Amino acid sequence: MNIQIRPILVALRRHKAGTLLIALQIALTLAIVCNALFIIHQRLTNLSEVSGVDESSVFVIRNQWAADWPTPQVDAQVKADLLALRQLPAVRDATPVSGGYPLSGGGWDNFVTLTPDQPKPVTDSAVYTGDEHYIDTLGLRLIAGRNFRPDEVMVMGTQQSITPAAAIVSKALADKLFPDGNALGKSFYAMSPTPSTIIGIVDPLHRQGVDQYSNGYAGQALIWPLRADDSRGIFYMVRAKPGQLAAAMREAPQALYAQSRMRIIDPKDGIQDYATIRRKVFDSDRGMAILMGIICVVLLAITAAGIVGLTSFWVGQRRKQIGVRRALGARQRDILTYFLTENFLISAAGVALGTVLAIAFNLWTVTRFAMSPMSMAYVGVGVLVLILLGQGAVLAPALRASRVSPVEATRSV
Amino acid sequence: MFAYYFQLGLRSLRRNPALTALMVMAIGFGVAASMTTYSVFRAVSGNPIPDKSAQLFTPQVDSWGPQQNLKGNEPPDALDYVDAVALLHAHAAKRQTMLYKVQLAVMPDANRDLPLNASGYAVGSDFFTMFEVPFRYGGGWSAQDDESRAADVVISADLNQKLFGGANSVGRTINFGGHDYRVVGVASHWNPQPRFYDLFDNDDFAEEPDFYMPFSRALDLQMYTGARNSCRGKLSFTNWTDYTQSNCVWISPWVELDSPAEVASYRSFLTNYSAEQQRAGRFGWAPNMRLRDVAQWMDYQQVVPPESRISLMVALGFFLICLVNTIGLLLAKFMRRAGEIGVRRALGATRGEIYTQYLIEAGTVGLAGGVLGLLLTAVGVGGVGVLFRPEIARLAKLDPSLVALTFALSIVATVLAAFYPAWRAAHVQPAWQLKSS
Numbered sequence: 001m002n003i004q005i006r007p008i009l010v011a012l013r014r015h016k017a018g019t020l021l022i023a024l025q026i027a028l029t030l031a032i033v034c035n036a037l038f039i040i041h042q043r044l045t046n047l048s049e050v051s052g053v054d055e056s057s058v059f060v061i062r063n064q065w066a067a068d069w070p071t072p073q074v075d076a077q078v079k080a081d082l083l084a085l086r087q088l089p090a091v092r093d094a095t096p097v098s099g100g101y102p103l104s105g106g107g108w109d110n111f112v113t114l115t116p117d118q119p120k121p122v123t124d125s126a127v128y129t130g131d132e133h134y135i136d137t138l139g140l141r142l143i144a145g146r147n148f149r150p151d152e153v154m155v156m157g158t159q160q161s162i163t164p165a166a167a168i169v170s171k172a173l174a175d176k177l178f179p180d181g182n183a184l185g186k187s188f189y190a191m192s193p194t195p196s197t198i199i200g201i202v203d204p205l206h207r208q209g210v211d212q213y214s215n216g217y218a219g220q221a222l223i224w225p226l227r228a229d230d231s232r233g234i235f236y237m238v239r240a241k242p243g244q245l246a247a248a249m250r251e252a253p254q255a256l257y258a259q260s261r262m263r264i265i266d267p268k269d270g271i272q273d274y275a276t277i278r279r280k281v282f283d284s285d286r287g288m289a290i291l292m293g294i295i296c297v298v299l300l301a302i303t304a305a306g307i308v309g310l311t312s313f314w315v316g317q318r319r320k321q322i323g324v325r326r327a328l329g330a331r332q333r334d335i336l337t338y339f340l341t342e343n344f345l346i347s348a349a350g351v352a353l354g355t356v357l358a359i360a361f362n363l364w365t366v367t368r369f370a371m372s373p374m375s376m377a378y379v380g381v382g383v384l385v386l387i388l389l390g391q392g393a394v395l396a397p398a399l400r401a402s403r404v405s406p407v408e409a410t411r412s413v
Numbered sequence: 414m415f416a417y418y419f420q421l422g423l424r425s426l427r428r429n430p431a432l433t434a435l436m437v438m439a440i441g442f443g444v445a446a447s448m449t450t451y452s453v454f455r456a457v458s459g460n461p462i463p464d465k466s467a468q469l470f471t472p473q474v475d476s477w478g479p480q481q482n483l484k485g486n487e488p489p490d491a492l493d494y495v496d497a498v499a500l501l502h503a504h505a506a507k508r509q510t511m512l513y514k515v516q517l518a519v520m521p522d523a524n525r526d527l528p529l530n531a532s533g534y535a536v537g538s539d540f541f542t543m544f545e546v547p548f549r550y551g552g553g554w555s556a557q558d559d560e561s562r563a564a565d566v567v568i569s570a571d572l573n574q575k576l577f578g579g580a581n582s583v584g585r586t587i588n589f590g591g592h593d594y595r596v597v598g599v600a601s602h603w604n605p606q607p608r609f610y611d612l613f614d615n616d617d618f619a620e621e622p623d624f625y626m627p628f629s630r631a632l633d634l635q636m637y638t639g640a641r642n643s644c645r646g647k648l649s650f651t652n653w654t655d656y657t658q659s660n661c662v663w664i665s666p667w668v669e670l671d672s673p674a675e676v677a678s679y680r681s682f683l684t685n686y687s688a689e690q691q692r693a694g695r696f697g698w699a700p701n702m703r704l705r706d707v708a709q710w711m712d713y714q715q716v717v718p719p720e721s722r723i724s725l726m727v728a729l730g731f732f733l734i735c736l737v738n739t740i741g742l743l744l745a746k747f748m749r750r751a752g753e754i755g756v757r758r759a760l761g762a763t764r765g766e767i768y769t770q771y772l773i774e775a776g777t778v779g780l781a782g783g784v785l786g787l788l789l790t791a792v793g794v795g796g797v798g799v800l801f802r803p804e805i806a807r808l809a810k811l812d813p814s815l816v817a818l819t820f821a822l823s824i825v826a827t828v829l830a831a832f833y834p835a836w837r838a839a840h841v842q843p844a845w846q847l848k849s850s
Binding site: 031067233290305317369 | 431438439446450480518520521530590591639642645648653656718719722727728731733734737740742744749799800803833837
């Protein structure tokens with residue numbers, strides 16, 4: 001097939017404005033669509049982050065104490081509550097928690113060092129607290145070492161900074177602190193005057209937050225054997241027996257109120273299953289993905305419609321010339337190819353400019369919002385989509401043009 | 414003439430229904446996307462206290478030192494107990510308040526058999542005048558009450574409704590966590606968003622606080638903060654005294670300074686205070702203080718969620734594309750009528766008249782786009798809960814100013830887009846057109 005590019009370029013010079021507008025529209029569309037696709041992919045990746053928790057059967061109770069009890073009284077109540085929860089028919093296990101839980105949003109984090117007087121910490125880490133039931137309640141996978149023993153669990157009263165001698169850490173934290181492996185049995189300092197020895201390693205265990213700030217220590221978490229007897233309140237994490245989540249969530253507050261009524265469990269969101277916790281913490285990620293998705297679809301539709309509109313106009317303007325060409329021996333295929341090639345040339349110019357704009361926009365978000373740089377694959381996909389979109393959009397008007405009869409050449413309008 | 418051209422414009426909308434529909438949709442979608450994201454952006458970036466934001470400052474004292482400070486050697490975002498009490502006693506500003514969040518429980522009484530959660534702030538007596546808290550009943554407490562650590566409380570209208578059925582409860586008693594408090598005032602709904610005075614707690618778009626109690630009373634009862642605290646170094650506190658002597662920061666300070674002279678004098682006070690601490694051996698580094706007003710503080714704390722900013726930028730980009738699209742389509746629409754223009758020009762119409770006519774015609778397209786855009790914006794603002802966190806989504810509202818802005822934006826943008834196509838239409842050569850037909 002012999003495609004004549006020169007005549008097309010010459011003809012385009014007579015439609016400078018239209019050509020420029022289509023190219024500009026394609027360029028801008030490419031810039032936005034690439035970045036939107038990149039944001040969508042990033043956010044969707046966030047949505048599927050694993051927490052390490054057996055999410056289908058774990059729920060969390062936010063329990064606030066009504067009276068300002070001294071620590072021993074809180075401790076007695078917490079122990080009684082846990083006993084009552086664990087005895088419920090639909091409940092498998094329960095553990096007392098403070099400082100947040102995986103995917104709770106914000107929470108407790110400490111700097112970690114290998115020596116007590118190290119000025120620059122090795123890393124930051126999420127800090128979780130629980131008793132010897134923590135690992136079973138959350139359903140964490142213990143890949144090395146052992147669980148806490150009951151005698152290792154210490155009492156942590158209101159706003160007390162207590163450092164247990166033992167800790168279980170996530171594999172990511174173990175690897176960060178001891179890249180050579182063999183973290184088991186080694187110790188670290190987490191803003192504490194005394195060291196904690198790693199007795200077990202779990203994998204995976206998500207930090208509390210999903211925000212930009214805590215992204216620096218993604219996956220790094222430590223668990224201290226502490227019973228949080230804080231006079232302000234406590235979280236109970238409860239794991240239901242398989243398939244009995246709803247029943248356990250019904251039974252649990254009744255059992256707690258039967259123990260004592262001097263507590264507040266918010267009727268609105270005091271008890272949350274992990275589906276709800278996950279949905280809430282990723283709200284803005286999901287929202288961004290949806291918004292970018294809508295914008296992409298509408299944008300591509302509008303750009304396609306714009307190309308159809310302008311090309312139709314050109315075809316209408318050139319009916320006479322097309323007739324002349326046909327009369328001089330051009331086949332229908334030649335006319336079709338002419339318009340497809342014309343659109344391809346314009347699109348090519350558009351995507352070239354668009355690639356520059358796309359990268360510029362991405363760099364702006366990188367410097368302004370600390371987002372990660374976009375892989376060129378997105379630009380590649382975007383270019384392909386826009387070229388195909390252009391060819392698809394121009395097909396209908398081009399087919400109409402190819403059907404212009406040679407007789408038109410003899411008519412005056 | 415305007416009315417006539419406007420009528421012509423309306424009539425021409427019907428002439429190329431497909432082309433017109435395309436333009437109206439492009440404008441409508443573009444405007445709606447921009448307006449929906451703007452409604453959220455406006456809500457989260459607005460000035461929460463417009464008439465005083467330049468007089469309210471939050472001082473920062475470097476109690477951590479260069480080794481442990483935040484990025485860029487920025488001092489901590491709040492004060493520790495020692496500095497808070499020292500600044501309070503120095504009283505170097507005309508008005509000042511320390512504040513921190515406290516969680517309390519309203520004890521059961523004859524009307525309720527279960528305790529009730531209440532979240533509020535420990536504040537100084539100046540808090541209410543500094544932040545212009547409106548009152549339904551009563552008012553704040555006095556500076557004397559601060560001194561005497563009075564068991565006073567100001568409650569929100571919502572809590573007043575729950576506990577006292579909305580009646581004037583000034584003088585009545587509430588039992589918070591086992592201690593009695595006397596109600597001195599009931600605030601009308603007051604919940605500035607973002608909550609500029611407590612950005613330290615990262616709860617910038619929270620619901621209205623339930624109560625305010627004297628800071629001095631809260632310290633007296635050794636109430637720990639009900640929200641964030643941030644510490645450095647080795648921690649080993651196990652009681653109130655140790656905790657209050659630690660480097661943990663948890664108290665947000667605010668001062669009101671009415672003139673540049675007062676600001677300058679407070680700055681030198683902060684520097685002198687830090688230098689004093691250095692001389693006393695408490696700080697092992699040179700003074701490093703900050704004094705930011707409300708706008709600077711909100712900017713520094715990055716209150717506007719990045720999602721909101723990015724989606725607004727993307728939506729504006731989207732609108733720009735819709736406009737480029739409209740320019741092309743208007744060009745096609747106008748140039749199709751080259752023959753008609755030729756006849757009108759030959760009959761004596763000036764270029765200016767053609768120009769005006771086609772700009773007005775574009776205006777009608779913009780108007781139609783505005784109507785569609787308004788409908789879509791209403792849908793968008795209604796469904797904004799799908800896109801943003803609920804506490805932010807509830808701030809987005811379709812109010813008269815947004816309606817006006819939607820119309821103004823679509824008409825102005827379309828007329829701007831029509832400048833070039835209308836110019837081309839006005840430069841149609843009558844002779845050419847007449848010849849070919």
